[in-house]
Amino acid sequence: MNFKHKFVFLFPGLFVLIGILIFPIIFTIRLSLSGWNSYTPEMNFIGITNYIRLFTDDPRFWESFFRLSFLSVTTVILQYVIGFALALMVWREIKFKRFFRVIFLIPMMTTPVIMTVIWRTFFHESLGPVNDLLGNLGVKPILWLSDPVIAKFTVIIVEVWQWTPFMFLLLLAGLLSLPKEPFLAAAIDGASPFRKFVYVTFPLMAPISIGAIIIRLIEASKIMDTVFVLTSGGPGTATETSSFYIYIKGLREFQMGYAATLSFTYLVIMIISLTIIAKVLTKLMIKE
Amino acid sequence: MHKLYTFLKYTFITLWTVFIVAPFLWAISTSFKDFQSVNSKVTYIPWLDFEPTLEGWRVLVKSPARGGVDIVEPYFNSIFVTCTASLISIILGTLAAYALSRFTFKAGFVRNNDITFFFISQRIMPPIVLSIPFFIFLSTIGLLDSLFGLVVVYIVLLMPIAVWIMVDFFNRVPKELDETALIDGCNPYQAFYKVVLPNSIPGLIVAGMFCIIFGWIDFFFAFILTFTEVQLLPVKVVALNSSITPWWSLSASALISVAPLIIVAFVVERYLSKGNLSGALK
Numbered sequence: 300m301n302f303k304h305k306f307v308f309l310f311p312g313l314f315v316l317i318g319i320l321i322f323p324i325i326f327t328i329r330l331s332l333s334g335w336n337s338y339t340p341e342m343n344f345i346g347i348t349n350y351i352r353l354f355t356d357d358p359r360f361w362e363s364f365f366r367l368s369f370l371s372v373t374t375v376i377l378q379y380v381i382g383f384a385l386a387l388m389v390w391r392e393i394k395f396k397r398f399f400r401v402i403f404l405i406p407m408m409t410t411p412v413i414m415t416v417i418w419r420t421f422f423h424e425s426l427g428p429v430n431d432l433l434g435n436l437g438v439k440p441i442l443w444l445s446d447p448v449i450a451k452f453t454v455i456i457v458e459v460w461q462w463t464p465f466m467f468l469l470l471l472a473g474l475l476s477l478p479k480e481p482f483l484a485a486a487i488d489g490a491s492p493f494r495k496f497v498y499v500t501f502p503l504m505a506p507i508s509i510g511a512i513i514i515r516l517i518e519a520s521k522i523m524d525t526v527f528v529l530t531s532g533g534p535g536t537a538t539e540t541s542s543f544y545i546y547i548k549g550l551r552e553f554q555m556g557y558a559a560t561l562s563f564t565y566l567v568i569m570i571i572s573l574t575i576i577a578k579v580l581t582k583l584m585i586k587e
Numbered sequence: 588m589h590k591l592y593t594f595l596k597y598t599f600i601t602l603w604t605v606f607i608v609a610p611f612l613w614a615i616s617t618s619f620k621d622f623q624s625v626n627s628k629v630t631y632i633p634w635l636d637f638e639p640t641l642e643g644w645r646v647l648v649k650s651p652a653r654g655g656v657d658i659v660e661p662y663f664n665s666i667f668v669t670c671t672a673s674l675i676s677i678i679l680g681t682l683a684a685y686a687l688s689r690f691t692f693k694a695g696f697v698r699n700n701d702i703t704f705f706f707i708s709q710r711i712m713p714p715i716v717l718s719i720p721f722f723i724f725l726s727t728i729g730l731l732d733s734l735f736g737l738v739v740v741y742i743v744l745l746m747p748i749a750v751w752i753m754v755d756f757f758n759r760v761p762k763e764l765d766e767t768a769l770i771d772g773c774n775p776y777q778a779f780y781k782v783v784l785p786n787s788i789p790g791l792i793v794a795g796m797f798c799i800i801f802g803w804i805d806f807f808f809a810f811i812l813t814f815t816e817v818q819l820l821p822v823k824v825v826a827l828n829s830s831i832t833p834w835w836s837l838s839a840s841a842l843i844s845v846a847p848l849i850i851v852a853f854v855v856e857r858y859l860s861k862g863n864l865s866g867a868l869k
Binding site for chain 2: 312566
């Protein structure tokens with residue numbers, strides 16, 4: 300009897316999503332086999348020429364990919380550690396608990412590009428407050444945005460500011476849903492706070508942690524907004540991520556065909572590596 | 588030992604709070620500055636360090652012809668796109684989530700979990716991968732630079748979030764609820780509409796908030812798919828950034844753009860403290 304009804308519930312959403320997505324995916328694959336650029340804006344067929352170029356003659360893409368991996372893994376680890384610490388701190392009763400919870404949530408509600416515009420003025424090398432305050436302490440001006448190494452850390456700082464709240468939210472919601480009994484048992488055994496964390500809280504939180512880390516990794520792999528406004532990938536290509544490189548190839552240089560090749564390869568790599576990471580994390584964090 | 592722990596805890600919380608609040612304070616201060624107080628040396632406190640002016644804020648309501656930044660229209664565009672796409676995503680997502688939570692689907696090797704994963708996995712899609720085909724597609728049918736095109740793209744962004752939150756939420760709404768309704772003579776649609784939905788308001792609010800957050804903060808699609816006719820707020824503010832640093836109006840417009848969603852932080856906290864969010868986000 301439910302046979303018909305269940306499809307009435309499922310299909311509108313499913314088909315709208317598939318309907319919107321199917322064209323871009325097929326189109327991207329077809330486009331990646333063409334030489335579409337600003338001189339020949341047409342869907343010709345050049346076989347796998349683009350893919351050969353990508354795998355033999357484009358170190359810049361692979362560099363941008365490793366840079367992206369470095370940036371997203373580093374930021375997610377920092378977000379997890381800080382977010383977990385913050386969640387543990389405001390989990391139980393502390394003074395002004397609700398005030399701190401609201402404050403800790405605020406950055407994720409703000410538009411990344413818009414806050415990055417503010418961060419850019421904040422880290423401005425001569426007119427920004429950071430170098431000014433450090434200058435008062437006798438520190439030489441730091442090239443936050445124009446030094447290739449420091450610029451990466453500036454991006455990390457902004458990303459951590461922006462998205463730690465999301466990690467905090469997921470982990471705090473998880474902590475609040477934990478059963479009380481294991482903690483009572485640990486208290487009766489007289490376990491120290493440290494042991495309680497290692498043997499009770501952390502194992503109970505493992506599934507939630509994995510979920511939160513994966514979600515954040517997925518979102519972090521799309522780092523683009525921050526880089527776009529903060530450094531435009533610069534200095535040179537020091538903070539260029541894969542998305543940004545594809546954007547330059549496709550929508551600035553209008554090498555649509557090649558950009559589609561990059562997009563498709565990137566998507567496949569993303570799906571494979573996130574699946575592997577999810578499997579490995581599950582193995583590492585959940586014993587038995 | 589215990590005292591040291593408490594001391595470290597409060598130190599950390601204080602430092603983090605300062606870190607979070609710092610850019611906002613800087614932006615508020617900057618929004619009252621003029622050319623002189625931005626460019627001569629770094630200034631912080633109004634009246635003490637510099638003479639505050641309202642110029643940065645006045646520019647926001649002036650027409651572009653008189654040297655203003657027209658932020659009103661992008662503001663309404665952003666509200667329209669975010670709300671429309673969120674609404675569509677919530678409706679379709681909730682229906683699909685209900686189906687995935689209550690009925691079993693089997694098609695070859697595909698099971699309920701696989702369909703749920705399909706929905707959620709759309710978040711993996713990097714915006715750039717979608718934007719190039721969409722750019723070409725929308726320009727072919729003449730919908731580049733239109734609100735409609737943006738709403739369509741935003742549904743892809745937001746429906747996964749709605750499904751993700753609602754499946755978990757429905758899983759916690761007891762099945763007996765629908766069964767009783769069915770026995771009482773409701774058809775499945777009435778059972779869903781009259782019994783399940785009213786009991787799912789907290790989940791719907793959480794899902795709605797998340798859709799609104801992730802719709803409101805998106806920049807990339809709006810940036811690629813619109814130019815002059817239709818501008819969304821983030822694109823407008825970033826466009827200010829590229830011209831010669833009028834930091835005061837930049838800060839003012841940034842503050843006014845992020846202000847509405849800060850209220851959402853209070854709502855989220857309320858649901859968190861009441862325990863409604865715990866299940867919805869697992």
